[in-house]
Amino acid sequence: MTTIVEGRHLTREFPMPAGPVVALRDVSIEINPGAYVAVTGPSGCGKSTLLHLLGCVDAPTDGSLLFEGRDVARLTDSERSRIRLTRIGFVFQRFFLMPMLSAWENVELPQAEIGIRPADRRARTRELLEYVDLIDRGHHRPSQLSGGEMQRVAIARALANRPALLLADEPTGELDEDTGEQVADLFDRVHADGTAIVVVTHNPVLATRAERRLMMKRGTVVHS
């Protein structure tokens, strides 16, 4: 069983006029297949920064990151894009669905990008929208959906290409308690189906569902 992503001594500094901000300081982390990790901690402690590094959308200023054994720093931009497209699913606090596309098209989008045939794409999209219980809302635009519904579409989109790793940054941040719980339930199912999850959250309900909790403080993991 190979590790999906492994960060060694990750440090991320942001150069600022008043001196660099160290968002992440010497963090080592390993995410294995099927893991379910919740990252918690006070605002500004570096949770999102860590998630962005794991998701290959940002690069550490120090330390190294291996994704399925490959050193991410040595990859080209398009190789990193390819990893994100095929191996990682992203769920954002603000959903970031394409507003001009229907829920169905949003879920089809990443599949089309890796060249899945239309018939297979339709079957997979149907399956995913059934999975998140929105099959009857497929033709609706994001603006016609509630926050919880949008987040479920976003989760379906993140799972579209059967990623090994699902990364979520405050996925319940914009949702009320009940809706947040629906999302938490959905994550449980995703986890049960074998997808590794790393979720950054302030939501205790969601955090307690994880198998492993990382507490962060001022750029470091203080408790695991």
Added chain:
Amino acid sequence: MTSRALAWRTVAASPARALLAVAGVAVIGALLFDMLLLSHGLLISFRDLLDSAGYDVRVIASDDPPAARIPITHADALIADISRLPEVQEIAAVRWDRALAIVSGRPAEGVTLISATVGAERKAWRIINGENLVAAGGTREPPPLVVSMRFAEALGLKVGSALGMRTTMFGAASAIPPVMFRVVGVAEFDFEPPGDLMAATTIDAFRRVHAGRGQDNADVVVIASRPPFGPDDAVTAINHLRPDLHAYSNAQLVTHFDQNGFAYFRQISFVLSSVTLGFAFLLIATLLTMSVNQRLSEMAALRALGFPRRRIVATLLWESTMLVGVGGLLALPLGGLLAFELDHILRAMPGIPERLHFFVLEPRAVVLHVGLLAATGLGAAAYPIWVAARLPIAATLRRETVS
């Protein structure tokens, strides 16, 4: 979903923005198109006008074609000499001058009276009503006159009417009695300026109106070269025969006008089309940049989902192509209409021959219009595309979440 489909959905999602962009490009494009038509229109229509007269060489006394006329003297001998050249097939002398048309019961009217030797008349005007000078017989009394339609209308003349003509030459007007003419035909004159009235008569009658002065003069001698010789051969031969005169082929005249009188239009059109392109550039760049700035979160999300840079670039290029393409296409009929109106206005200036146009549609202008707009669209899209392609994914996601 292809980049084109994604671009189309983006465009269709904000119809107001798309309409504004298309309308803006259409209006600016129409101006650009008009400037391109103007840059060559006068030349093309001048060339057509020269060619349509059926002569390809013109001989004049001055070495500066647009300058004030100097008459060619001893025209009869000149014509006899030139017509013996093997390069020459047809030759005619043309004279014109201002004259006063006198119809009883009406105030005298200033007109242009032209005359051409036999054979030339069939090319400079087309009979609409009545008959031509030759058919009417050059020797009958009173001498025949072909008038333009406007002439006939202004002075209430029809075929068979009688009128007098008198030279307007200073001092001579009172001394020389008017010559009486009979209208034999009403015609369309190719070179009649909108503000002028034209009439044509025989060389003999013309000389009588100008009794005693410059009897053997011609203002221009027109020549049709004989195949297989071309106009250039004829020009060389004539210039060799009479180095004191100046022969020009139609092409040389067009070039001469292009470098002198008409260069003015080309320069104006160059400056205005550059300004217009600048406007098009700013409009497209502004609209696309604003659109990209509004969609940074979308683009960062697409990138996080694994869309490569080139996809973002391709989508934006398609978006620009759609807006500029539709606007640019609409610009063609719009510009055509505008050119028609502007041509109308410009042609109302006094002294512009009937068949001379400032705006002339030519394939070259359409190709140039499409090429320039495409290049401008690409150039204008460059900055927003650069912004989108260089987007720092993590920082943008963070900013778009926090804000």
